[in-house]
Amino acid sequence: MIKMLDRLLLFLYSIAIGAASIFAIYAVSGAASVSRLRDWISYLREVPSAQGTVIGISVILFLISLRFFIVSIRRSGSSAPSINQRTDFGDIRISVETVENLTLKAASRTRGVKDLKARVRVAESGLQILIRAFIDGEGAIPVLSEEIQRTVSQQVEEATGIPVAEVSVFIANVTQAPTTFKSRVE
Template sequence: MKIIDLVILSIYTFLLTFLGLGVVLLAFNLLPLEWVWTSITYLVGQWEVGLIGLLFMLISLRLFLASLRFRKNHETIITHTDQGDIHITVTAIENFVEKTARYTRGVRAVKVNVQKKGNVLKVIVKAVVSPESHVPTVGSEMQKRIAEMMKNTVGVELSDIEILVENISNEFKAKQRVE
């Protein structure tokens, strides 16, 4: 989940906890029912209440879709051996391809996306290349290294390796670490 989704989820959880507390107070007669009915009758016909309800509905939908995206990263490639199956996550393959591509001469930074359709893998590498390098040569070298390392280390042949050079720059973008 992205950080914005986590912030929204925290606020959403707090509000639902507050609502749950109100229901518990009603259940044990600690909150007079007349206050609740008075509040509800006041809310009828207020467009602001409808707007808040719509906002809650949109937040729920966003969190639901974020949870589906989160599950996507747990897709695996299955390799069968005599002793049993080996499951390799798509995230592990993305990390491996990123490290392989990053160590190609002339590459400054990379972002990798692996798409799995059935048993076929497609790798999309977005790269920043040094201006001193010959871009087609760097791209070809990256494709060759990725295909070779995937076959030798992971045991999987890729259907397609797409290289997208997003920038030609000397700037180095260091990957930020979360501690």
């Protein structure tokens, strides 16, 4: 939700900065006379509703600028998403990418699996792992899926010490084995 709000604010901010840039180009290029600009500025000062509108828009643009400044500073110091554990000896941080690679390594040991992708989410109950696989189609899909689930769950828990709450397997497709043709020489 916050990312969507930031994207909306960035969109509005870009439009406002673009309009201000066009106005600046218009004013400096000589297309507008100095007297016309003075008349426009004095109009804004004299009419309370116009003055309030300009002040309101300026405050909103300043707040959006402040928000983007804070977000840019905060994100620059952050690191890759990780799973944190505290032990008697200190803290352990394991990146989510490491767990995904462990998942791929464990799942690839299953016979019949050809291409894999993995996603790991951290939940209160443990790790939620989603595996997308292509298979060769030689064996039963339910048996193959259960074997992947069992292998991944055991190996990830053993390697990381983090409980695996769920391993979901999505069989995306069956790969076709390349056919080999014997060349015939006449």
